[in-house]
Structure formats: structure tokens, C-alpha cells
Amino acid sequence: MAAPQHNVEEFAMLPDNGSAFIPLLDGAAEPDARSAAPRVQRALAAMCFSDGMLMRHLHDAELGEALITPALDVVRRRPDMDLAQPFRDFAAYERQRYVSTTFEVYEVAHNATARKLSRDVDGLPAESLDGIVDAPTVWEAIKHVNADGQAVGRITIVQEPSPLILAALHLTMSPHFDMSELLGHLLSEVPNRGRTHAFMHRAYERGQSGAYQPPPLDDDDEPAAAVAPAVSAPLPSSSPFDYLRQRSFFFVFKYYTVVGEGLDPPPWQRFDKRSVNERPGHHIDIAECSSILALSLGGEPTKLLRMRSRLERAREGFLFDTFGPWHLLGIQSFPDDQHTVRGDDFQHKSFCNGPYAFLDLLVSEYRDAGKRNQILHDRITKLITPPTEFMFDPRLRDKLLFEDKHFTYIRRYFWAYNTLAVINTSIKAMVDAYVETFTDDFWAGAHPLLWPHPAPASPGGLAYRDTMALLRRELDKVVAQLGLILECNERTRKEIENLRDQLFSGSSIKESRRVIDQGDNIRILTMISMIFLPLTFVTSVFGITTFTIPPSDWRFALTMVLVCVPFMLVVFLCQTRAFTFLRRKTVAALTALVVLATRYRRRGDQGPDPVRSDNRSTVLRPLPHGRKRLVAATEGRAEGRAEGRVRRWSWRRLWDTRATAGDDVVLAKV
Template sequence: MANPPSPSGQRPRASTLGSVEERISLFSEFLPLTGSSSGSRQIEFPHDDRDDHSVDNATNAVENYPHNEIQGYLAQESWSDEQLFQHLRDTDFSPEMTVLLEEMIKRRPEIPDENDRSVAFRDFAAYEKEQYSQSTFEVYEVGHNCIPFKLSADGTGDEPSSDTSDGQLENSADSVDAHTVWETIRSVNTSNNSVGRITIVQEPTPLILTTLHLTMSQHFDMTELLTHLLSDEPNRGRTRAFMNRAYERSPSQAIPPSLPNVRQKSFFFVFKYYTVVNPPLEPASWQRFDKRPSESRLGDHIDIAECGSVLALSLGGEPRESPLWRLRRERPREGFLFNTFGPWQLLAIQSFPDNSHTVRGEEFTKANNKYVNGPHAFLDLLISEYRDATKRNLILHERITKLITPPPEFMFDPKLRDKLLFEDRHFTFIRRYFWSYNTLAVVNTGIKSMIAAYVDTFTDSFWAGNHPILWPHRYPDTPDGVAYRERMASVRAELDKVVQELTEVLKRNERTRKEIENLRDQLFSGSSIKESRRAIEQGDNIRILTMISMIFLPLTFVTSVFGMTVFTIPATDWRFALTMILVCVPFMLLITFLQTRSFGVLLRKLGAIGSAVARLFQCLRRHARDSADISDSRSVAAVAPRTNSCTWSLRMPTWPRERVEDLEKGGLGE
């Protein structure tokens, strides 16, 4: 049955995650995840060969082991409107928060002091309702039975559900204001039976962030978390994991001295990537996007905006260990390890401008969905984050692929083929290919950072429960540790699956980039050929203009000669006409013959004849030179007897030098 439409006309929130049965896999089997050729990382996600029934049995039994039970309860907390007003009035927020809270800071004179209780937070936060209308939140508390219990009110939906483009149903959820969120999160564990708490805020307003800043400061360094959410400087605009924090130092001035270990007991992932935003939705002020008005954009423009989220876990209780980290040339640094099975707080702040989120249905609070401890809940929500990132990157890939793929009509329309093959005067296609190619490169960089954050953080030692500082099990070799390890194995299989799906998106993007390269090369080849033909046509036009100018060149010469003032030429003088004919006609005939092919052949033949004559003269000159050399060498033989000339010529080279000298003097006798 469809939900009745809301009079406010707000857009429903789309679901990127249905039930477990509706989750769609991109492939049927796991593939190896291989790093770059220069790196040494090579991870292969194992197949999940375990029987589902055995996994369910381990899941049902793991919380019954004594060493797998949560030790203690969440501390009861409660805040009043006066404390919130004081926080808004006196806190020195970080620069990023100060920019976001500009409107609130301007209204600080309107904030009542601690003695004035006539103004409630509901009245003060009313100014945000006109500016923000997409905020939602979920709050759950988990008892010793490990089953989440929802504290936030269920939404009735603003609009009826409808089919989305990807085949899933679009689920709706009511938007909330800062006062509604404040009324839910201002009290913690009122029944004194909760061991864990899950707080999920989506599209938060500035005042919602300030309420979280107040209520969560006992468990997290909220200045650090919000800085990562609102800025790209600490994370370089990429997904990063901050998990091994046992030896973390606290540089933040906002942490009071009473909470010295707030960083050591908190762990978080920050997600940064990109998504497609359809009008009239707009990103938050701190997110990067194309701020040009719609009328100034091209028709094929794709609205892309930055999206981000922070998923953080805090373990309660006192530190159970203080290991020392010994460094060379430095003093040993003391660390703090908190109980993996201690009370926990889980916080998820999501800012997705496409207004699509994971919608958790009734199965989230059923008896078969149990969270053994805080790390288990953290990993379950981490799966949702990776799944949402995969789907958003898939949608972005499909939009870019549609942008660069030629329509099927090009096979039958020659005009469309020419349009795709040759660039127009607006450089439409080269701009499109350049944007798509480099956008996919940036997207792939973000995907690689997400994969690296998972692979580098959750190692085999972590899944075995014996990691030195990241959520180790105190008794990994006992039946308690074995049951816990089996439960974590099913979580690992699901995480490996979603990360492998994200890896498949990365491969798709790389293949699309190769296709864009081919299209770009084809466009460049076609445009180059077109420009070459145009250059040839321009050369022909220049030749025609040159021929026309050749007609006037001899005329100009003759008229300039006869136009001299020293000549006196009467009108009946025949010399001017005769000179013009004798100059112009041979010149024009010569130019005409030079342009014909037969004249070119004649010139080549004449050149060949000239070359032959030149070679003949060279041979004659060489023969004459050789003849002169022979006559000189035979000058001595002229005085020899004419008889027996052959013998003479044979003997002459063997005579000694004295004999030759006698012959030259004219005597042949001895």
C-alpha cells in the first residue's frame, strides 16, 4: 500500500541497500585483487565454502560464551537545553566548523544565557527548517541480548514508493530537524540495560553537527572527525582508515584533560568519493561540485559532486593494557588497549548529495541480527558503506559510458557518422573525451584508496583475533575465541565480497578509459585527415591566385618601363604594343607550359639528355688526359731500335738506372 504524499512535497530518500536477498552481486565468483606492478601487495579473497547452517549456529552461540559477553553497561548520560546553549555560545569551533556555523554565530546574541529558560532549543533551531529539508537519522541501542532496539521514530514517508532506474524500489523516509535529533541523542541508556549504541545521521545540518559535537565528545575527538568530514586537507580527499590508534597522541586543543585517552579508544574510517547529483538536489556547502547555473552548462553535462561519510567506533571502560612501543633514539611510548568486549558507541555521519542511503528495515532489529560487540557492529556498517560506494561508482560509470558511446543510429545515418568522426567548431567531442577520461582517472584513484584502506587495515592477524593493538581477543585459542573467529569469518566473507565488487568497478573504469582512448584516436585521425584536405584545397586556391597575379606581372613591368618620364611616346607609337606582346606572350606561354604535365616530362627528358652530354664530355676529357700521360711515358722509347720492339718493351722496365741515362744521352753501345 502506497504511503500518502506529504504536503511539503519533499523528495523521498532512495535506498541503495535492500534486504540481504535483494543485494545484487556484480560477479559470480571472487577474483584476485592485485596491486600495481611496482608494489608487493597481492591479495586473493577466499571463497566462502562454509555451510550457511554451520555459520548460523556459530552466530547464535558466540554471544553465549563467557569471554564473548560485553563487560559492563553504557554510562548513563543526559544533557539539557541550557548545556547545549552554553556549548553554542562559548565553544571555539575549528575553522571548518566556524565557516559552516556562520549563520549560528551571527545569531549568538539571540542565544539565552544559563538563567533564561524561556527560550527552548526548538525555537532557536527553527531558522534551519527553511534551508535544510533532507536530514534523517537513526538511533539504536543494543542490550545484552545483542539485538538492536530502535529509538528514533519511524518515518511514514513523504511520497509513495516508485521504481528507480536500477530496478530497485525507492524507499522514503521523513526528514528531521535539529530539535528532533537533539531530543533523541540528549539521553543515553536511560534504562541502564544498554551495552552499545548506534547513531546514524544523514545529511546533517550545522546545528545537528553541533549537537553531535556536544554529546559525542566523551567518546570521540569530534573536532578531528568533523574536520575529516568537512575538509580534504587531513585526508587528501581520499578514503582513509584511522584504526591503529593505541599510541595516538592528541594534538587537538578541544579535548578536555578529563578525557586523555579519547583518541586511543576511538577508531574510524573516512570515505571520500564522488556521486551523480540530479537536479534539484544540491550538495552541502563544504562539498566540491560544479557551481555554474544550469543554463550555462552544455546539454551533455553530468552533475558530479563530492560525497563523504565518517564511520567511528569508541570502546568504553578503562584501558586493560598499556603496552610500550620502543623506538630507536626516542623514549618508549605508552599505548592504551581497551577491552574489545567493552561498552561501545558507534557513530556514522553521512553526507550524500544524491539523497540515497542505506535504508534499514525491520530485519535490522530482528533476533537473527545480533551484534556480538562494537567491532562487529562497526564492520557490519562498514559493509554498507562499501556497498553504497560501489553502487554510486557504478551509476557514475554508466553515465559516463552513455556519454561517450555513439548512439546506434550512427550505423544508418551518414551525417551522424561524419559528426562523430570529425570535430566541430565547438570541440564538442574532444572536450567530452578529455573530461570523461580524466574523471574516470580521479574516480579510480578514490576507489584504489578505498580498497587499500580495507586491505592494509584488516590483515590475517586481525581476523584471527590476535592482532597486537586492533581489537584483539583476550583468549584467541579458547572455545570462546574460536567461536568469535568463526563469527568474524562470515563478516570477512561479506566484506571481501563487497570489496571485490568495488574492484570490478575499478576494472570497468579502466576498460572504459581504453575505449575513450580509441575514440579519441579515431577522432584525431579523422580530424587530421580533414585538416590535411583543407590545407590542400587552400594550396590550390593560392596557386590560382598566383597564376592570376602572373598575368599582371609582365604588364606591370612593361608599363613601368614606358611610364618613365624620360620617354616621350606618342599615341601612334607602335613600340609599346610590340614590346608588350613580345614580353607578355612568351612569359605567359612559359608559365602555362610549366604548369602542364607534358612540359614537366619534357623538362625531365631534357635534363636527362643534358646529363648524358655532360657525362660524354667528361669521358672525352678523361680520355685526353690519359692519352697525354701515355705519350709522356713513351718519350724514352722513341730512340730505341724499331726492330724487336716487343723485346725492347719487355726488357726496358728491367734496365738499371745507369743504362737508362746512357740511352737518354744518345748512345746504345756498351
Template sequence: MQMHGGSERFPTAMSTPDTRRVENLLRELDAQRTAYIDTFTKVHEQITQTLASTVSKDVLRSGTPPASQQPESRSQRSQRFSESRAGSDKHVTSRRSPAGLSPLPASSTGFESDSDDGGDEALYVQTPLEPQSFDLESLRAHLRSHQWDKQTHRILDGVVGNPSRLSETPLIPNRRGKLEDRSDHTHYQVFDVGPDGSVLPVDFSHIEKDFGRAMAFWHAIKEINPETKQRHAVGRITIVREPSPILFGAIHYTMNKHFDMNELLGHLFADENSSAKLFRSFEDDARRQRSFVFNFEYFTLIGKDCEPMKWQLAAGQEDRKPWHISITRCSSVVALVLNGPKIKEVKNPRRRKAKDKGPVYDPFSSWQVLNIQCYPDLQASLDVHDSTKHYVNGPEAFMTTILGEFRDAYRRFSEITKRISKRVRPPLEFMFDSVIRDKLLFEDDEYTMARRYFWAHTTLGIMNESIKALVDAYEERFTDEVWEGKHKTLWPLLDETSTRNKHYRKKMSLLRAEFDLILARLRRLVDENNDRRREIQDLREDLFTGTSIQESRKSVNATETTVQQGHNIKLLTMVSIFFLPLTFVTSVFGMTDIDDPDYRDFTIVTCTVCVPFFVLIGSLNSRRGLTWWKIKTQAFFAAMGVFFAWMTGREKPADPPELMAVKSFDSQSRADTIRLRRFSSMQNRNERGVVRGETMVEEPSSRGEGDRRVEDGLALAASVSPAVRPSFGMGRVGTSRIAEMWGDERERKRRLTYGEDV
């Protein structure tokens, strides 16, 4: 490398060996990180089992649990899991994770870390979360008494409004295996964040092993900062994926004090674009004033052995074709609540306002983050939060959770684009197999390719709109002022020069850079989708062109067949018409009442009947003959009407409009014929005089007479109807090109004779 000014000057692009080396190092780093996390998890589980067995032995010796683990009141005791398996919440508490045991040293909880980020606790939130505890009976009462709106009632279908279900014991399923309400598909992650910002998973794997995942999730969310815990958490992150209706009710019960859960569940159910609701200081509900919500709405592929929820939009199994891509509309919500006191009030800038001022809460107060994901694909990221991270406050954890959702959204959108491209693009065999080419170029009877192109083109367009809404929701809300802590209502920093606030802005700037990267990927994905749409449109136009040509050829063949059938029918008709009068005559002469028929009479009758009939049919077979017969028939009926009027002594009836038009046309035609004959005779006499060399100029009287004849002829020609007027200069109506040429020559000679311009 070239040295410049005492420092290395790196080339603009690394060579291929360097790139491979960097990739190998990154892979090794990922492998080491994964091994570290696995080892930490195993150590954590081993410590948990050892402590649980130690506490169990103490309980067996003394007969009662330690005083630190005894419940405060009878109402806080959990219900027994089942009659066949003895045990209560008191027994389960004895097997709780290290985060809930007093004998465990503080260093093993994960709250103290050797990392540089976790060295100074003054940089992090120090106010612990308010302790809380819930039990199943309180949950049952909440599900019965709460006023559910229409949307949340739909999400909790089968639980709310179902007395038999609410009376079941246990209320939450406590067995492993496949469950009817699909609680076994629910996945969760719960983390407690300590005063040094470290993240510790709340582990109840021993309950999940014995009583199922639904019961383990209930124990993870029913308690926060119990008295048995030596070092309390200042923040909590709760992530639940694909919860069943009863677990939706459990989330609603435990979180309704901090969040407007009807609002959050309504976002999951509503058919809307992604949105962010962050500036809510002027809301009437105090829970909304403290909370910040980001709602994700887009699409995903349905995973194997997964089913969308009843309220999610998805194609039915009966509508899925072999080429069908199983897509469902999915949603998630990320919410943050700040539990501390307000630090200031801001004025409401709206003209129509219900409140003049609104509170702003301290971003360094105790907090909770709730993330509910409804994606039936089992593709969510599980490494968004881990023990290697240290969160300064709730906004940082909130933005990190949103960043993980953005990454998952990009991965899901990319997978849908790949599936659609694979379905609509011609396979490689297209270049060599004529059968595949014909299949893609010409449409079949079920319009398979047209349907496929239409669906793919429209779906990619809808996906682009969803991606744009997702990007806009982020860019319109998280401005530079928000990231720098200068916004008036969204996480403002009162003292920007303090060490804690500087550390917070530094971490937020790094987080913002990661957001910029994922947003750039989403924008590139929109461009790729637009390119795919143009390709699909070209393929669809080629399909329409090929199919149109094919249909045109089929139409020509069908027309030829129709014409041939018409000729055959006409021939059959003519043959039938020929034999029809003969049949009539033979039928008459075949009567048994006629004695000794004479063949001469038979011949006369046959000719009398058949010949007029054939003439009539032949004339009616042309348009001219049909018009002639129509005119004659109308004239006949008119004459009959006159005759009957004369016979009865009445006035002559008025001719119908059709007959009057016919008479007018006949009289005009006769007058035009007479004028035409007179004009032709005059013109022929003049022409004969010119041919013989006779000059009418020498005799003034003769020339005057000739002028008058010409003028009379021109006037007569002008009075002739255009329908029967011949070309001027022709003595007789010509029927050939030679006659027209002779007529033109005579006209030229006439004009030379009378001195007119040629």
C-alpha cells in the first residue's frame, strides 16, 4: 500500500483474497459469539437446576419453604396445575430462575458486566420498576368483567363471552404437546434490564418442560420485581409471538395498567398501513400520554405447520393452486411506557384543542417495552436482545426492538419477492424446450398464466405501498431533533452537557446508522419490485400477443368452416325447394279419388306450378329482386284498396308513405329518362354535324339556333336527377372505357368549336 503523510492510504476496493479473508474472519467471529451465548445459557441453566434442587431439599427437611418465598396473602397463590400433578405457584417459585432467588450472588444475575458499557451505573436508569403480582383467579375475573370492544372481542374469540371456557380448570393449558387453541405454537422472550443496563432473560424453561409453553409464559409475565429478588430491574422487555386467545387475555390483564391494551390489540386487528403514534401528550388517557406505539402492517409467507389467526387475511386452503404462494397479512406492535414523573409541560399548538397543556415524562425513568408479533411463519429474529447489550434507558430498548422488526420485515419482503420471481420467470429449460415455450406464450383454457401475471403484478405493487408506508412512518416521526434529544415532547434531554445524556446520544447515533442501512435496503427492494413488475408486464403483453394470434387463426378457420356450412345449407335448401312443388303436384295426383289421371294434365299442372315458383324463388334470392317484389306487392295492395273503395262508394284512401315514396321515385325516374333521351338526341345531331365538317358559324341564324340547342341541352342535363345523369359528352350511356374515351374526345371538339376553354 502507498504511504502518504505518515499514514496508510487504503485503496478504494479490496482485492478478492482480502475480501475472502474478511468474510472468513466474520464467520469465525459469529461462530465464537454463538458458542459464547450457548455456553452462557448452559451455565445459567446448570446454576438454576443446582439452586432449585438445593431449595427443594431445604423444603423437604423443614416442611415449609423459606420465609422469603412464602406468598404474602392467600389471594396471591396460584391455582394447582392439575389434580394428577401436585404443585402450586409456591412450589414453582422454589424452582425459579436465578433472577428471583436471594442466595444467588449479584454477579451471576447478569446485571454486572465487565463490558465498558456496563461499568458506570450512573449512565443508566436507576429507578426500579414497581413490583406487581397477578394470579389466575384475578385473570379469570378480568376476562369476565372487562368491557371488551368489537376488535378485542374478535381477537379473544372462544374465550371472552364463553362461560364454559372461563370456568375451565386450569384456565391456561398446563400440558405439553399439540393443543386445540394452538398455545403450543406461542413463543415468548422476557428480559429484565438492571441498573447497569445489562439484559437478563427471565427463564422458566423448567416449567415449560413440565407444564408446557403457555404456562411458562404466564409465570414469566405475572410477576415483576418480587421481594425475593436481590437486585430489582429498572426495565422489562416482553416479546410474545403468535399468542393464543387465552394468552392475549393474559397480556391484556397484566399490561392494561401501563398500556391502553384495547388500542394495541386494535392495531393488530385493523386493516391499515404501518404507523407510529409517538406525540400523545395531549391525549385524555393518562396511559396514552406515557406510552409510545409503533405499528407494523405488511405481509409474510405462511410457514410450514403454521396457520394464520382467524382474524388475519389469508387465502383459504380451497383457493390454493399448485403454483399458489401462501401469503397472509400480518401485524405486530411495539410499545414503550415511561413510569416516572413528568419533567415539564408543553402547550398544545392545535387550534381545536381539548387540553391546553400536556405532560412530558423523563426518558430516564423506569420503563417497559411490549412487543406482540402475529407472524405465522416462525421466522422472527431471536437475537434482537441478548446479554451482550446494555440499554441506557427505555427509548434505546424501544428503538432496538423496532430495528429488529424492520430487519424481519426486510427479510420477509425479500422472501416474497423471490417466490414471486420464481413463479413468473421462465425456467432455464425455456431456452431448449418448445413445449414450455408454447405453454408460456399461449394461454390455456383456465387462463393460468394471465391469472398468475395479474396476481404477481398486483401483489408486488401492494407490497411496495406497504414498504413505503413503513419507511414513511419512521422518517416522519424520528427526525433529527428526536435522535439528538432536542424534541419538545419526545424524549427531551434537559441537560445536554451531562455525561449521561452524551452517552445516550452517542448510542442513539450508532443505532440511527443501523436504521439508515436497513432503510436503504428497503428502498432498493422497492426498486427491485418495480423492475419485476415491468418484467411481468412485458411477459403478459407477449402472452396476450401470442394468444391473440392463436385466436385469430382459430377465428379464420372457424369462419371458413362457417362459410362452407353456409354453402352446404344453401345447396340443401335449393334441392329442397326444387322438390317441394313436385311433391305438391305428386301429392295432388296421387289422391285415390282421381280416376285415370292423364299425363298431359300432370305435365301442364307441373309446369304451371313449378315454373312460377322457381321464378319467384330465384328472384327473391337477390336483393334487387326482393326490392322489386316489395314495391310491386305494396302497389298491388294499394290498388286493391282503391278498387274496394270505388266498389263501396268511399273516398280514395290516402297512399301509405312507402307507396308515395315509390310513386315519387317512379315519376322522377320517368321524367329523367325523357329528358335524358332528348338531351342525347340533341347532342348526337350536333356531333354528326361536326363529324361531317359542317360549320354553323357561317350562318348566324344557324349558330344562334345551335347555341340555343346547346343551352337547352345543358339546362336539360342540369335538370336530370344525379342518380340517372350520365357523364357529360357521351352521346349514349357507355358501358366500356373506349366509349368514355370517345365521349371525352367529342366534348373536347365541341369546346373547340364554340370557343370555350379546354
């Protein structure tokens, strides 16, 4: 929506109290300055909005791209809208459609205590009998700001808002925030890529920085005076509503939660749109949730900043008083029942300034995020964990080990594995937003852009640092819990990987056996068909020219044998197992024939026994001394070879009963 055009006569602004930024403390009156941190001293500007302003805003405001979906009903009713109609009567159409809305409004006084604005006290309408918090009830609580003039800060928290409540917030908070920007982040994932992000360093922010323009005046309204505080040089003159983006800071949270029983997410959030009957029994209903926590510092800029760049012109920035009047806005859209319930102890807290209140509510946001992510982790872990009965039930083990025809378990593991990855990404974004934004310089009050303390080393600055240290410990604790949930999610993903691998192994083995059985069946069918294929061929050929075949016709029988037998032999040989078996046997037979032929040839080449056929005496001639050693060595080698050959073939030569001595062999060779 575009910034509303208002008239100054329909709201009132109270003048500032004129007090100093931090009052000077007398040493005798305050011996220990660290005992109490500095507080906000200037009051909020009092404002009051009317039903006519809201009706004109609904009728004339331009809708942004992100607001088209939630405000579609409002756009359709614009032609028939009566601007003089009370807002309560106009908003009756959406009363029964949004029944989960809750809200809280607190005003913080000069003593840093929060006072809750109740619906049945302080002139606000009592809660309805059916317990539904509708848009008119929220409107009555937020249209008056600092009516008694004693508030220095205001906290507005709305949970599960309806489109009309968003429009009312857009109107009443436009003097302090760029509401089109905030609602764009809340309702869309385009500006923030669907992840948690911190928009805190905005001193040099560009974009909408124009002054707040009051709406047109009703005929029955009376003008009210507005006093604007003076601005000291050299800062430019401005109204309290200038520089909306430079004076505002906000966190946008984007993560996921389990939808509560009986609750429906708003149409602008992502969720499973299938009906209950179409969802499986183990389905986990997850929806996207989002929230905005924004702080606006009032008053005039306290410091002018300049940032020079080599490629661009120098950019101007503005710092605002850390201890100035402030507005804190929280809009939460969570379709569950996990909201933080603030009791009376919240009103007993001491909110020294707007940043302290912002960080206190930021602790609640991170705590709620941890709670929702823990519930989501438990549900997913329960989904993928096998029941303990599988140790005793073999049928349940087979069911977990082998996939069914509906792919139940692989679908479940795939969804859980990738869902945890998306959840981990959102958790990492939340942790990074905190770690990268709130550095050590910030907690010391010395950050150059984010809520710096005017004198960090002074006693008041040291007391302020000690006060913020308490919040830092709480924030570190809740962020560390998110880190533990992240580790648990990673361990669960490892378990899912193991379960998926086991399921894949079991199913693969089962499918392999089934394929082998099918192959055997196909082979049998093929063999049977090979018997009838040649028969069919022969009968078809004979049937072309011959209508009747007499029993004495030998041609048919001969042709049948000559065609079928070779064909079946070829088919038999082409089979893998049969061909391998036949080849192995053929090679073995050929090898046996070769061995027998070799033995027969060696037996024929051996000839008659040299001892029996040669009876002539041989006279050995004396040999030289050197040749004796050579002959002896040769004889030894010959004996070894002869003995080895005899041992190797002795079992084959059973018919040779005579043993040849070593000396005879040597003599024969000589």
C-alpha cells in the first residue's frame, strides 16, 4: 500500500518535555552511576485515528504486489463501500473466517515499566462472548497512541492478523515505519528469498524517506495543534515522521512449523492445499510461517553521516537518538498454538529504551523458533524411525526391508531427507542473522551505525553495557539451542541415508532374484517355441502346393527330419550354457587324443634297450684332469634330468618294468 495521506487535524502531537538527552547526575545524589542505566526521557507524540480515516484508507489506498492476495476481498468491496459506515459494521464479513487472532498493546512510562492496555479497562470494548478477537477490537486498541501523554515507548504485537487488521496497522504505523516494505517482507518471499534476514544497518538506506502526510480532514473534526521540536544545525529541518527507513530497524523471520489441529494457514503462506481425505495417514502438515519485529526511533536525527565512494557520489546517512521515544511492532503469522504467552512478569521488566525492548522480544522470537523447529524435528524423526515391534515381527521386518507397490518408504525417506535440508537452511539463516548483526562493538555500545551509546566509557555507558549483557546471554542461549537442533537434524539425515540404503539393497536383491526367475521362464518358453517353429515352417511350405499328404509320402517325413534336426542343433548350440558345456567337452576330448598320440610316438622313438642290444666292451680312455670335473658335473645333471623324467612319466609307463641306471645313461650319451 502507498503511504496514507492524512491531515494534521485528525490527530494530535504532544510537545516534547524539553529535557536533556541524559540528565546530569549530581555526584552526591547518585554516588554510583552504574546502579541504573539511562532511560528514555522524551514522550511519544500523541495520535488518534478515526473510523473515517480507516474507511478512506481502505477505499483509496494503492495496493502493492504483495498485498493483492490478502486484501482481495477488500478490493472487491470497494465499489459498494460506504465511507460513512462504522468500521465495525463493515468488518463483520470476515469475523467468522479469522478466529485465531490475538494481540497485545503495551505503553512504557518514564520509569521504564510497561502497562498493558486491556480491552475491558481503559475505555476499550470488552472481549466478545464467543472469544473471537476481530478487526474492530484490534482497531479500538491501536487507534489511540499515548492518550495520557505519559508514554515514552509503545509495544504492539499482533498474532494471526486478518487482512483488515493488516490494513489498520498499515494506517496507524505509517508515521513510524515504511509499512509497504514491512508487509512486503511479511507476505512475500521475494525481498528476502524466503529466509530469515536482519535489516538493521539502515543509516544510509535509500528509498522511501519522505515525510508522513496526514490524511484529509473530515467535516466534523476539529483541527488540533501540532508542535514540532526544533532541530539544531547543521542537520536539515525535518518533522518527527521524516526518514522512515533510516529511523526503523527490523528482523524478518521465515521458517516452517507444524500446523495446529483445527487451524488453517492464511492464503498468503505456503502449505499443503490437499484436503484431509487426500492426505496419507502418516502425513505431517507443514506450513510456512513468518513474522516481523520492527523498531522505530522517534525524534530528530542526532548525527549526519557521509559515506564517500570512488564510483558514486557521497551518500548521506542519519543516526537517531538511541534513547529517544520509540515504537515497537511485532506481526506474527504462525498457524499453530505455540505463541509466547506473556504474563504479569512482562510488565515488571524495565525497558530502558527501544533497543532493549527490541532485543527482549527478539529473545522470544528465537525461543519460539527453536520450539517450533524442535517439534518439527520430533515429528519427522518419529516418521522415519521403525517401530520397536520389528525386532519381534518378521512380517514387519520384511515390510521395512522391501518396498511395496506404492513406494511408501522411499517416498517417506525422500520427503523427510529433503525437508530436513530445507529446515536446516532456514535455521542457518536465523543463526547467521544474529551473529552477523550483533557484534562485540554493538554490545559495548560502540557500533558506528546500530544504536550507539553517546558515551560508552562513561559510568552511564558502562551501566548500559551491563544491562545489555543480560540480554546477550539470553540471546546466545536461545541461538545455541537452534544450533543443537541443527545438529540433531543432520544426525537424523544420516539415519535416513542408512535406512534408504538398506531399503535399496533389500529391494535390489529381491528384484534381481525376480529377474533371474523370469529369465529362466523365458528360456523354457523359448525352447518350447523352437520345437514348433521348424514344424510350422515345414507344414506351411508343404501346404502351399499340397492340400492332402498321403501316409506313404516319404518326402514330408524326410524334409521334417532334415529341417528340424539341424535347426534344433543350432538352437541348442547357441544357448549360452549348452554351448559352453559342449565346447568344454570337445576341448577335453581333443586334448585326450593329442596326449595318446604323443605317448605312442615317444614309445616308438625310444627303440630297443641299449644294454641288451649292445654287448661290446667299451674301454674308457683316461681324460685330462680338467675334463674329469666337467664330465662329472655333466653326469650329475643328466642323472637329475633322467630321474625327474622317470618320476614324471612312471605312472604312465606301467608296461616298462626295467629301470635304467644312471651310469648306463651316461655311457649311452658318451
